Amino acid sequence: MVLRELLESAVRRALPAHRHRDAVPAALRALLRQSRASHLQALRNRDGAPRVRAGLRIGSGELAVDLARPISLAIDLEFDAAQPRHFGAPAASSKPFAVPGFPGEVAAGASCNCRIITLIPHCNGTHTECVGHLTIEPLDAHRVVPAGLLPALVVSVSAVPAETTRESTDPAPQADDLLVTRTALEAAWPDALPFAPRSLVIRTLPNDAAKRHRDHTDRVPPYLTREAAQLLVARGIEHLVVDLPSIDRSHDEGRLTAHRIFFGLEPGVRTLADARRGHCTVTELAFVPDEVTDGAWLLELQVPALGGDAVPSRPLLYPLVP
DSSP, X not given: OTGGGSOHHHHTTOSTTTOOOTTOOHHHHHHHTOTTOGGGGGGOOSSSOSOOEEEEEEXXXXXXXXXXXXXXXXXXXXXXXXXXXXXXXXXXXXXXOOBTTBOSSGGGTOSSOOEEEEOOTTTBSSEEEOGGGSOSSOOOGGGTSOSSOEEEEEEEEEOEEGGGOOOOOSSOOOTTOEEEOHHHHHHHSOSOOSSOOSEEEEEEESOOGGGGTOBOTTSOOOEEOHHHHHHHHHTTOOEEEESSSOXXXXXXXXXXXXXXXXXXXXXXXXXXXXXXXXXXXXXXXOOOOTXXXXXXXXXXXXXXXXXXXXXXXXXXXXOEEO
């Protein structure tokens, strides 16, 4: 039934017996990749399209990138399964939009499916936020997120107990809090890169699959030290992606120290015009698969054009190729 509704040209050579992908547009590839669409499994071919190699000039250097095989850092948010969430927020939910004469789902007799989705971007799944998270004046994250590809660095670090480091946070951490430190980031930072990264992806170790659905409500997840946030600013990082629910402690008396340092907003200041780094973004609750190696990549931040200082997002990493 799905394929009957598509243009014939869109599905030509899409069946596995033909083993061709050239004619399948991106929209159909996305449909065929849906993880829960078991009725489409037989139609799937290998992931992605044939290699699309593009040459880019970044600064004075030239690089090649494979645009056909990005790796998503977004966590799949399944409404009827375990979900990652934070700060005691309810799980994201979906229900039929029902009105008299229209039950909202085909299974109940409607002509089509129509859903109401409820979620809190800051707390449910992968999201990208802007300095509007901290200011009186509203600022939509999607207006800040840059279009196109960003030179990115991926690093893997282990958070350490607060009692083992002299690095600081405000308020002072509990002895058993786990901290992502400047020392760890400096040790993971390569001596040489093909470009100066504008974005940084931090993967915390161990990188267990439970991160994809962990409920952080009754725990204190790792977070960044003041010195770690200062390092990111000093090294020109404008777009940060982390696999943590927040770069600050869950309950930090409202200080949001790492956020304020990264966005260039002094403690206590709530005015958008005073933010020195209002063009920056932070993406939280991402998941960095093991197949992603540490080092240089290109990052694309995909976000919907929805209002709000945070929106659900899909960060994509594109590999550099020889």
